[in-house]
Amino acid sequence: MTAFVAGATGYTGREVVRCLAAAGARVVAHVRPDSPRLEEWRSRFGAMGAQVDTTPWNAALLAATIAAVRPDVVFCLVGTTRRRMRHSPKDPFGRPLETYDCVDHELTAMLTRACVMADVSCRFVYLSAAGTGPKARTRYGQARWRAEEAVRSSGLPWTIVRPVIISGPNRGEWRPLERAAAVLGDAALRLLSHLGFPGPLRRFASIDAQALAAALVRASQDPLCVGRVLQRSDL
Ligand SMILES: NC(=O)c1ccc[n+]([C@@H]2O[C@H](COP(=O)([O-])OP(=O)(O)OC[C@H]3O[C@@H](n4cnc5c(N)ncnc54)[C@H](OP(=O)(O)O)[C@@H]3O)[C@@H](O)[C@H]2O)c1
Structure with missing residues (x-):
């Protein structure tokens, strides 16, 4: 099995990489090319037996990478936080450039488009969050819903997972x-x-990252999870 993990450097992502590599999968861990910790991630993921990919977040470039990697599963585990937004670069009006919509929604949608452009039939596993829905009141919940809608309408076989709090x-x-x-x-x-x-x-x-990673990997292999939104009680 070959897996492409976007958001590999996050709390959940690095456990997903570890879990997949330990199970003998070929794992491509995506790290943004401007990550200040790129060398550290190369050595950490290298020690796990995973390969690091630094394709920029651009649909055409990601499509070329996905076409070359030909993953059976793509995990999308990216997302920003309020704290990161406060430290993000700002537009001329002082508004953060890395909002929930730009990161949580748009990067997820971009990755689905890249998989479609690459013409690979991979399972797309999206880590969403409890509380999202068409009537979500927070910007976070709204961005997550738009991301889920992009996944559901992509034409890819998908699984969406909605934990409540990820912590350990x-x-x-x-x-x-x-x-x-x-x-x-x-x-x-x-x-x-x-x-x-x-x-x-x-x-x-x-749920902690180890338990969540194991559940995500299990779901990615289970044909019964295609087209399903898994809630906390399903994990
Ligand atoms: N924490 C919770 O309680 C909770 C609950 C439910 C759902 N979730 C969602 O589950 C997902 C994973 O959670 P987590 O706690 O494992 O996340 P995390 O540790 O915050 O990791 C987030 C990942 O997204 C990447 N990322 C953030 N901003 C980016 C940007 N502008 N461009 C490219 N990549 C970017 C990070 O890359 P860098 O390392 O390069 O920054 C990192 O790999 C998140 O999307 C989160 O919203 C979280």
Whole structure:
């Protein structure tokens, strides 16, 4: 099996690369060419047995890469955060250039177009988020919905996964609010479960990158997951 992983440098992405490589897959880990940590990623992914690709985020260039790699599965695990947006380059009006729409939606849509242009029949696995939908109120939720719509309308066989909180002690990047929400939320959900209400724990518990990566890889291999949106309780 050959896999192309976009967003390979993220908390989830690097575990997906590790999980696939450990299972003996040929893995191409995509790293943006201007990443300040490119050499570090080359050595980390190289040690896992994965190959690094640095094609710029451009549909035609990505299509050429996908056509050459011929992946069976493409994982799209990219997304920005409010903190990254604050530090992103700004337009002349002071607005961030790397918004949820530009990154979470447009890069996902670009990758689906690249797969279609490359004319490869690969499973497209998209890591979305709980709470998205046609009536999502936040910019994040709206961008995620537009990204999902691009995936669903691409013509590729797709699987969408919607976790609630992705968190673990080994994230590396300091995200205190997310970590607190995961730890306190999970404690409350476990208490409810002990009191005889197990449903919320199954539906809303946080998940760490290792467990999520294993679920993403499993779903990518399961023909029953084609055309399905997997929620937290399915993982
Ligand atoms: N955290 C949560 O609780 C949660 C919950 C549900 C869903 N999600 C979604 O799940 C996805 C994965 O989560 P995660 O926590 O593993 O993400 P993460 O650690 O924040 O990694 C994000 C990935 O996206 C890439 N990226 C960000 N901005 C980019 C840009 N402008 N151009 C190209 N690549 C860019 C990053 O590359 P660089 O390393 O080069 O910046 C990195 O590979 C995210 O999209 C997130 O929105 C997160």
